[in-house]
Amino acid sequence: MQTLIWKNLNQAERQTALTRPAQTLGDEITAIVADIKNQVVNQGDTALFALAEKFDKVKLDSLKIAPSELDNAQNALSDDLKSAIDTAYANIHKFHTAQIPTPIDTQTMVGVRCSVATRPIEKVGLYIPAGSAPLFSTVLMLAIPAKIAGCKKIVLCSPAPICDEILYTAKRCGVDEIFSVGGAGAICAMAYGTDSIPKVDKIFGPGNAFVTEAKRQVLMTGTAIDMPAGPSEVLVIADNFANPSFVASDLLSQAEHGADSQVILLTDSHVLADKVLGEIESQLQTLPRADTARLALAKSRIIIADNLTECVAISNTYAPEHLIINTDNPRQYLDDIAHAGSVFLGAYTPESMGDYASGTNHTLPTYGYARTQSSLGLADFYKRMTVQELSVDGFKNLANTVIQMASAEQLDAHKLAVTVRLDELQGK
Template structure:
């Protein structure tokens, strides 16, 4: 990891030092994904069978996973892992249940009632990556809030061969519709629909460059689907003072670096001595990692910044806007009001990022690539939509009528004014009309 003294850098050098690894969205990748989407649109299920054989080297008899296959997979998951997944699910459920919005029903002025109604998104698709590290924890992060929100149709797509842990976790969360399809073709199938896979309204979940590009493309189609958030490589920033434990800091950096070669980890500290200890600990811990080579590649484009004081550390962190922010300083909670941009914050020595990734209760689907400046961590609200309601009594209408007429006139929207004026005229006429004998 390159070590830089923040105050020795020019403004341009600071920007360059905080830059993420470039996300490669080449014309070739865009074109390949577009071809996959078009193939699925035209050929439906047949395209999914052919693409699965081409990319995953597996010939499928059926796209949908049967109840018996799910039951068989559940039997093969070790009991201690089942208990761990159940415990994580409980915590995630408690935290997301607490996110239910209160009823909003107010009278903005007498006779003018305004409400907010929250309704679940009807049909959602959950994408779970497979490969060398099947992310069954992501099933919890997506399925639990979808269930709590009350989404009527929840489908899950994941590439074959599906890990037993993914099927067990989906079953635990009550997900009944699971399809054995991955990659850009799974995103296309959920966005457009096929003979077997129903079209969904919104797609959630991480994936590789093809999945990410497919989500981007389908979100721009008139008949496509919305997506959870824009995505980039995973990242962490550790903010540490001279009292931080070097082994803890090193472990947090490496836990993110092992995600992928394009991940980025940042250490911001006031202590040069800590930097030396952390670098030594990183080397020692790397020797014990199965994914050491992946972590080393991530470390090669990662950074250490030595800041003048904690205030400068905070400024660097807010400018970088990390996906994960680990705060290992004395009285870490005192910094919380000053931290503006982060997907998820981990306070203190005993709050490693791993806790949030798996089981503390917060969601691990987070904005990356500085999107935490404007996007939030995934939560219950993402599986819902809000509708506003207004209801005016005759008196409330009359009291507000002149305000609306004047504003509509100023904007030269005559029909808007007439919608009020016509009602006023009828109300006035009815009020003075003589009573029939």
């Protein structure tokens, strides 16, 4: 990791220091995904079988997972792992249940009643990546709020062969249908529907560059998505009270995600920075994914600021996906955090806790989108309708206001919709 002294950098150098690795969603990926989309739209299941054989090296007899496969998965897992999943389930369910919206029903003026009606998105699609790290924890993060919200159809796709952990967790969460379909093909299948896979209204879940591009393309044709997704990232603010071993492990926990991940340490302590570098090198020796982590670390930074207030300001400029504040009194800085996907306070709140089991959602805005987007929550599985109802007196009280405004905008039919009612009332 490169170590930088913030006060010694000019404006251009500061901007470079907080630049993320370039995302490689080039023309080639766009063209490949567009071709996959056309195959799925025109050939349906036939295309999905072919794509599984081509990309996942699996020849499938059926796309849909049978109930017997779910039973086998349940029997294959250890009791310890099932207990861990149950604990995570309970915490995530409790936190998301607390997000059930409070009814809004108010009188804006006498006789004018306005309210908000909340409805679940009817059909949702969940994409769960596999590859070198099958993310069964993501099933919990997506399926639990979908069930709490009351979505009528929950479909899950994951590359073949789907691991027992994903199958067990999907059953535990009450997913309706599970399909062995991966990559861009899965996104397109859920967006447009095939003979086997139902068309959904909104797609959730992370993935590689092809999945990300597929989500972008289906968004352009009317299927909603959860959020733009980029490489994973963490920013740690730490002072000289922090344990260097803890800080190093937090940085490595994100660096191991992928070569395009980025980790940043902000500190006011030269001593801590040096100790963390030593700990990183030591801990790397024990990690199976050390080569991947080293590639991410090569694009990462340690930035030494004058004080923790400056560290917070730098963090707000970066707008990290994960923000860990490992200082003597971390909560004192929370009110000053303007942009972050999820915040972890204190020495004993590693990012891993939120990734798996604290209760918060690990589906978060990356690549600086935390400036405008929120972590995934129950609200993402709902849509809202505003409702208004006017009594006769309310209509009379508001009529002249609307007449004046419609006249000024030269929208005479809007004005007429009011005046015809006034005329009818005056004729009674």
